[in-house]
Amino acid sequence: MPQTQPYALILAGGRGTRFWPRSRTRRAKQVLEIVAPGTLIEQTVQRLEPVVPRERIWILTNPHLRDEIIRQLPGVPRAQVLAEPVARNTAPAIGLAAQVLLQQDPDAVLGVFPADHYIARPAAFLRLVRAAFKTAAQGRIAVIGIQPRWVETGYGYVEFPDGRLAPGSLKPVPVVRFREKPDEPTARRFVESGNFCWNAGMFFWRADVFMNALDVHLPRTAALLRKLPPLSSRRFRTALETVFPQCENISVDYAVLEHASDIAGFAAGDIGWNDVGSWNAVYELLPRDARGNAARGEALFLDCGGNLVDAPAGKTVALLGVEDLVVVDTPDALLVCPRAMAQRVGEVVRLLEARKRGDLL
Amino acid sequence: MPQTQPYALILAGGRGTRFWPRSRTRRAKQVLEIVAPGTLIEQTVQRLEPVVPRERIWILTNPHLRDEIIRQLPGVPRAQVLAEPVARNTAPAIGLAAQVLLQQDPDAVLGVFPADHYIARPAAFLRLVRAAFKTAAQGRIAVIGIQPRWVETGYGYVEFPDGRLAPGSLKPVPVVRFREKPDEPTARRFVESGNFCWNAGMFFWRADVFMNALDVHLPRTAALLRKLPPLSSRRFRTALETVFPQCENISVDYAVLEHASDIAGFAAGDIGWNDVGSWNAVYELLPRDARGNAARGEALFLDCGGNLVDAPAGKTVALLGVEDLVVVDTPDALLVCPRAMAQRVGEVVRLLEARKRGDLL
Numbered sequence: 001m002p003q004t005q006p007y008a009l010i011l012a013g014g015r016g017t018r019f020w021p022r023s024r025t026r027r028a029k030q031v032l033e034i035v036a037p038g039t040l041i042e043q044t045v046q047r048l049e050p051v052v053p054r055e056r057i058w059i060l061t062n063p064h065l066r067d068e069i070i071r072q073l074p075g076v077p078r079a080q081v082l083a084e085p086v087a088r089n090t091a092p093a094i095g096l097a098a099q100v101l102l103q104q105d106p107d108a109v110l111g112v113f114p115a116d117h118y119i120a121r122p123a124a125f126l127r128l129v130r131a132a133f134k135t136a137a138q139g140r141i142a143v144i145g146i147q148p149r150w151v152e153t154g155y156g157y158v159e160f161p162d163g164r165l166a167p168g169s170l171k172p173v174p175v176v177r178f179r180e181k182p183d184e185p186t187a188r189r190f191v192e193s194g195n196f197c198w199n200a201g202m203f204f205w206r207a208d209v210f211m212n213a214l215d216v217h218l219p220r221t222a223a224l225l226r227k228l229p230p231l232s233s234r235r236f237r238t239a240l241e242t243v244f245p246q247c248e249n250i251s252v253d254y255a256v257l258e259h260a261s262d263i264a265g266f267a268a269g270d271i272g273w274n275d276v277g278s279w280n281a282v283y284e285l286l287p288r289d290a291r292g293n294a295a296r297g298e299a300l301f302l303d304c305g306g307n308l309v310d311a312p313a314g315k316t317v318a319l320l321g322v323e324d325l326v327v328v329d330t331p332d333a334l335l336v337c338p339r340a341m342a343q344r345v346g347e348v349v350r351l352l353e354a355r356k357r358g359d360l361l
Numbered sequence: 362m363p364q365t366q367p368y369a370l371i372l373a374g375g376r377g378t379r380f381w382p383r384s385r386t387r388r389a390k391q392v393l394e395i396v397a398p399g400t401l402i403e404q405t406v407q408r409l410e411p412v413v414p415r416e417r418i419w420i421l422t423n424p425h426l427r428d429e430i431i432r433q434l435p436g437v438p439r440a441q442v443l444a445e446p447v448a449r450n451t452a453p454a455i456g457l458a459a460q461v462l463l464q465q466d467p468d469a470v471l472g473v474f475p476a477d478h479y480i481a482r483p484a485a486f487l488r489l490v491r492a493a494f495k496t497a498a499q500g501r502i503a504v505i506g507i508q509p510r511w512v513e514t515g516y517g518y519v520e521f522p523d524g525r526l527a528p529g530s531l532k533p534v535p536v537v538r539f540r541e542k543p544d545e546p547t548a549r550r551f552v553e554s555g556n557f558c559w560n561a562g563m564f565f566w567r568a569d570v571f572m573n574a575l576d577v578h579l580p581r582t583a584a585l586l587r588k589l590p591p592l593s594s595r596r597f598r599t600a601l602e603t604v605f606p607q608c609e610n611i612s613v614d615y616a617v618l619e620h621a622s623d624i625a626g627f628a629a630g631d632i633g634w635n636d637v638g639s640w641n642a643v644y645e646l647l648p649r650d651a652r653g654n655a656a657r658g659e660a661l662f663l664d665c666g667g668n669l670v671d672a673p674a675g676k677t678v679a680l681l682g683v684e685d686l687v688v689v690d691t692p693d694a695l696l697v698c699p700r701a702m703a704q705r706v707g708e709v710v711r712l713l714e715a716r717k718r719g720d721l722l
């Protein structure tokens with residue numbers, strides 16, 4: 001068996017509009033300090049470092065965020081922070097990274113990780129990551145799923161064979177299939193069966209295995225990416241700008257995983273995973289006072305309960321007699337909404353876009 | 362009959378803590394632009410000008426506000442903007458002004474007005490003011506009351522003889538008596554009887570008549586004030602700093618009006634009076650959108666109703682899915698509370714005082 005090295009590909013192209021007004025085009029969720037200390041992408045890199053040192057970490061992001069990410073991640077070679085010329089979802093993004101990596105190290109094993117998730121217990125997580133890399137080095141595709149904590153229709157699911165899902169086990173189980181975001185009754189059935197994990201976007205494969213899978217399941221995109229010159233070539237950037245927009249806009253789940261066979265599944269135990277999907281998720285992660293109020297920054301709560309305040313240094317936020325609100329202040333924009341509506345914050349961003357308020361985006 | 366001149370005394374010593382965080386020690390309610398255009402004290406002076414020109418307007422305030430008031434009121438002689446060394450409520454304050462005025466014009470007739478009320482229809486108001494000055498010139502004490510629009514326990518009341526209250530009438534009616542802030546059943550009885558007006562703190566008397574009444578009802582304070590040298594004297598300021606703190610801390614209502622006989626009452630008709638007592642009162646004064654949202658500054662309302670936003674230039678406030686809130690933003694402090702709790706904003710100020718947060722007061 002050849003000597004294989006683990007690489008991490010961190011997908012950091014998201015906009016995170018649900019964190020407006022703190023998140024903006026150039027300050028998306030992954031580069032913000034949502035739960036101290038450190039930004040989400042800093043935490044992601046630090047978490048992985050015991051398994052994947054910074055010199056083998058690759059980042060895919062968008063042109064607006066590249067400079068900030070390079071600034072936040074000293075030790076990660078700047079050439080490995082790639083900006084996608086246009087957004088094309090995860091299949092072409094991972095394909096791009098796999099192709100570039102393959103040119104440098106034909107035996108590269110690639111772990112794909114979202115840049116903007118929170119994991120409270122990294123040691124337990126890393127044990128799974130090591131096992132998944134080992135499995136992938138043998139030529140299989142591996143996935144780490146998250147044991148469901150509630151009936152969620154916003155995530156995809158990974159189905160394990162009946163009775164075989166063993167949270168925290170380092171022994172992989174052959175995945176039955178990937179399931180896209182289900183409706184509520186289906187999600188309920190999934191969760192109650194005990195045979196399903198949430199798909200948290202953490203996949204592992206050899207770069208060559210992934211490109212071969214792309215050849216089969218997304219041949220046009222695979223052919224386009226295989227034409228790219230080496231990253232070190234002067235022609236790389238221009239070629240990428242020509243090729244990438246022609247790639248199909250599709251997720252790796254739909255394009256590859258739902259069709260692949262022999263996927264090795266790991267089910268995470270209680271690793272404290274949180275996708276930090278909205279201000280309400282942030283509320284769940286922060287310490288709270290006796291009445292359930294949480295604050296980043298200076299807040300005064302009078303006859304209040306269940307509120308989340310996020311304010312910059314030098315600002316005092318006083319809440320009087322309100323319940324379960326999200327209050328997010330920034331120098332030029334302020335948001336107030338019920339925590340239960342935190343999922344809808346993106347609507348504010350779309351309204352600002354419609355009003356051409358680029359200054360607030 | 363001697364030639365009498367009307368003077369206005371504008372009482373501008375209040376702190377207005379219920380308008381925190383916009384109101385601060387040096388930016389109290391009366392010097393803020395609460396309902397555009399102009400600050401409340403600017404509007405008060407402009408409203409009175411057709412009857413009392415600026416050179417006969419006197420202001421009593423506290424040391425923190427004097428410079429700002431002088432800045433806002435060009436044409437009002439700065440010597441006539443007096444700072445009380447300590448707060449001693451309205452009886453000593455009016456006594457001080459009456460005594461100083463008496464030394465300059467023995468026939469002065471003085472109208473007392475709060476600095477921080479709003480009056481939507483000044484012409485109708487001024488007709489009453491002229492009539493009240495005329496009555497006072499004849500040696501009587503006159504009061505302009507406001508016809509009650511709801512059962513209010515936060516104001517004092519002025520009782521008119523049964524069936525004699527005629528809103529808008531320029532013919533004075535002998536007041537039966539002044540009543541202090543009533544409990545709810547009493548207030549209800551007052552309002553339902555049709556014989557009561559709200560006491561809005563607008564009184565008229567000759568300066569000598571007031572000092573004589575003070576001699577009778579508050580003799581110690583009267584004697585102290587009568588010892589003051591003329592305003593033009595170099596000794597005035599030092600004398601005031603010695604004398605004023607010794608005066609009794611009492612309102613003119615309790616000290617004089619509740620004991621005086623032969624008070625001439627005027628009942629205002631619909632002059633659009635509002636004491637701007639809380640953010641909720643401001644809400645009532647501002648234009649509102651179809652769902653009842655009001656804003657000073659730039660606000661975005663999504664699925665919202667009944668909210669008041671007050672924000673500085675350059676700030677955008679987005680409200681999503683909230684009802685009947687007050688949101689007041691300033692560079693260093695932000696307040697969020699239900700409109701129905703706007704009366705309790707002073708509690709935030711007291712909490713900040715307890716925490717020695719002078720920077721936010």
